[in-house]
Amino acid sequence: MLKINNLNATIDNKSILKGFSLNINPGEVHAIMGPNGSGKSTLSNILSGKKGYETSGEILFEGKDLFELETEERAHKGIFLAFQYPLEIPGVNTNIFLKTSLNAIRKARGEKELDAIEFLKLVKEKSKDLKFDEDKLNRQLNVGFSGGEKKKNEILQMSLLAPKLSILDETDSGLDIDALKIVADGVNTLRDKKNSFLIITHYQRLLDYIKPDFVHVLMNGKIVKSGGPDLAIELENKGYENFN
Amino acid sequence: MKEQLQKDFNNIIKDFSLSQKDIEIKKFFLDNFINRGFPNKKEEDWKFSDLNQIIRKNIGELSFYSDYKSTNKVDTSIFVDGLEHNKIVFINGRIEKIDFDYEKKDQIEIIDQSETINEFNNNSLSDLNNAFTNKSFKILVKEGYQLAKPLIVYHTTNTKIWSKNINLRLDFELNKNSSLRIVDLFNDTSEKNFLNIFYNFELKENAILKNYKIDKFENKNIKYSFNNIDQEKNSISETFILSSGSNFVKNEINCNLKGKYSSAFVNGILSLNNDKHHEIRSIINHLTENTKSYQLIKSVLENSSKAAYQGKIFVNSKAQKTDGYQLSKAILLNKDSEFNAKPELEIYADDVKCSHGSASGSLNEDSIFYLMSRGLSYQQSRELLINGFLLDVVEKITDSEIKNLIKNLIGIKE
Known part of the structure; x- marks a missing residue:
């Protein structure tokens, strides 16, 4: 599904990713762990098409060169990034945003756009599953939401848009244990033979609830070690320093 | 310009049966205007918008004679649908229709006041307006009457327009406990004209005025609009400006809070593209204690457009417990767009709460x-x-x- 070969990325003349390679097949869950500044967020930004990076190397998504696609086209093709810091958008009603987003993606997929009633039914159902406060849907997008509510809102968007590849950028940071379980449930519900996940995290904690197929250690811009779920536990015990 | 002014003025004198006194007053204002000319950037109030240059660049030579004799056909297709409303229709500066069909007839007086002239402010445009407006009306709302429906004032210009400059004037008197909602809707198909509009409002005790000025439709005209609002005890004025369609607009709001507990709200949007240039100038005079003013202006500027907001809060020594607030925010969508803000606080009382703020930036990437x-x-x-x-x-x-x-x-x- 996703093939990254020898990806290099620099921003403001600072080299962040240095020969990063990764292969994700349909249905797989990959976790990337790494210390601050190792390039985790840069990776998720580049995958979703954020501007400002100088890049070389190759990223193929379902065989297509990702660099040829704009941010919204990547979303249309089924790439979703749950933001580490979801943005507050004043004056934009959450429901209107969600409906605009869902219909943009449905349209791109050649599916019928949902009318207001169909949409509300769906969003209420999904909110209930995620224990996301329905009143928030009528508020301005993320404005005045707590950290946990913002993260849940990301997972709500993920479950509405049903992407093929979901990238979770430190979604677990700032979450209490209840919220963490809800977020994990959201991921596990979407998990099947076709959908893949790339989970970026500092800690092993989230991986207790979302069992990854592969764990990679990202240090200084590239993967220094890959393994199974046990690698996460090993990391937690030994710390990153021993992988240098 | 002087010859044209004289010539057009003489035509008006010739065509209309004005009293000798009226002619003299008008002549006084004409001379004033001839002496002063259009405001230019040397005047502090016009430093962001040099009207003299703007008129020269966009229109060239002006003519001032309005043909008030021939009537224009009212195009009803311009009327707002789905909202029952009273109407005043101006076409090319001539008042074609005054209709308060939804109201109790004995509660509103329409007074033809073409023979009385008030001085507005020290601005040369009021001289021009006083010299050339030869027919204006005062709408008087009687005590305790609240209009059932809003009044929409249609400011229409079309290609049959007679003169390059149009001056018009409306006065409103809102008596005790009365209320009025006015929407000014601009609809121009003429090109390169200068519209000079003066409104004067008197708000008696407990009166409520809401004035919404909407210049949304694309046009090449130049406009100046001045609202003077005098407010007595407990009265409220709410002004909203949507400034977008014309090549140039300067909206000026001058508000005198003369009565205790009176309040003024001025909110506005400047949404501009291309080479448009709009300004909002407000002066809120807090003249007695316990008065309140609130202003929020937001601008979205694209291409080489330019906007300015000059907001002044004046508090005299008697106006203790004044609450004055103003904030302006602008988004510049292009590097060559420009926003100027000049907030002014002039305070002579010691127990007041006044604040202002201004911020501009680009859209958050x-x-x-x-x-x-x-x-x-x-x-x-x-x-x-x-x-x-x-x-x-x-x-x-x-x-x-x-x-x-x-x-x-x-x-x-x-």
């Missing part, structure tokens, strides 16, 4: 990335963010019918 990562196009994301930015100004409109009208005009969806 991270927000655009966030929205695009959810499948929205760049254009959709931009529109959503701009509408979101403007929403809180629109939400300040206290009249829900007119709020919806304006939301539809701007394209804000709910």
Whole structure:
């Protein structure tokens, strides 16, 4: 599904990713762990098409060169990034945003756009599953939401848009244990033979609830070690320093 | 310009049966205007908008003679649908229709006041207006009467326009406990004209005025609009300005809070593209204790457009417990767009609460990335963010019918 070969990325003349390679097949869950500044967020930004990076190397998504696609086209093709810091958008009603987003993606997929009633039914159902406060849907997008509510809102968007590849950028940071379980449930519900996940995290904690197929250690811009779920536990015990 | 002014003025004198006294007064204002000319950037109030140059560049030589004898056909297709309203229709500066069909006839007086002239401010445009407005009306709302429906004033110009400059004037007297909602709707198909509009409002005790000025439709005209609002005890004035369609507009609001507990609200949107240049100038005079003013102005500027906001809060020594607030925010969508803000606080009382703020910047690229990562196009994301930015100004409109009208005009969806 996703093939990254020898990806290099620099921003403001600072080299962040240095020969990063990764292969994700349909249905797989990959976790990337790494210390601050190792390039985790840069990776998720580049995958979703954020501007400002100088890049070389190759990223193929379902065989297509990702660099040829704009941010919204990547979303249309089924790439979703749950933001580490979801943005507050004043004056934009959450429901209107969600409906605009869902219909943009449905349209791109050649599916019928949902009318207001169909949409509300769906969003209420999904909110209930995620224990996301329905009143928030009528508020301005993320404005005045707590950290946990913002993260849940990301997972709500993920479950509405049903992407093929979901990238979770430190979604677990700032979450209490209840919220963490809800977020994990959201991921596990979407998990099947076709959908893949790339989970970026500092800690092993989230991986207790979302069992990854592969764990990679990202240090200084590239993967220094890959393994199974046990690698996460090993990391937690030994710390990153021993992988240098 | 002087010869043209004299010539057109003599034509008016010749064509209309004005009293000798009237002619003398008008002549006085004409001479004043001839002496002073159009305001230019040397005057502090006009430093961001040199009207003299703007007129020269956009129009060239002006003519001032308005043909008030021949009537214009009222094009009813311009009337707002789905909102019952009273109407005043100006076509090319001539008043063609005054209709208060929805109101009790004995509660409103329409007074032909072409023979009385008030001085407004020290601005040469009021001289011009006084010299050339030869027919104006005063709308008087009687004590305790609250109009059932809003009044829409249609400011229409078309290609049959007679002179390059149009001056018009309306006066309103809102007596005790009365209320009036006015929407000024500009609709221009003429090109390169200068409209010089003066409104004077007298708000008696407990009177409520809501004035919504909507210049939304694209046109090449130059406009100056001046509102003078005198407010007595407990009266409220709410002014909302949507400034967008014309090549140049300067809206000036001069508000005198003369009575205790009177309050003034001035909110506005400057949404400009291309080479448009608009300004809002407000002066709120707090002249007695316990008065309140609130102003929120937001600008969205594209291409080489230019906007300015000069907001002054004046508090005299008697005006203790004044509460004055103003904030302006601007989004510049291009590097060559320009926003100027000049907030002024002039305070002579010691127990007051006054604040002002001004901020300008570009659209947040991270927000655009966030929205695009959810499948929205760049254009959709931009529109959503701009509408979101403007929403809180629109939400300040206290009249829900007119709020919806304006939301539809701007394209804000709910």
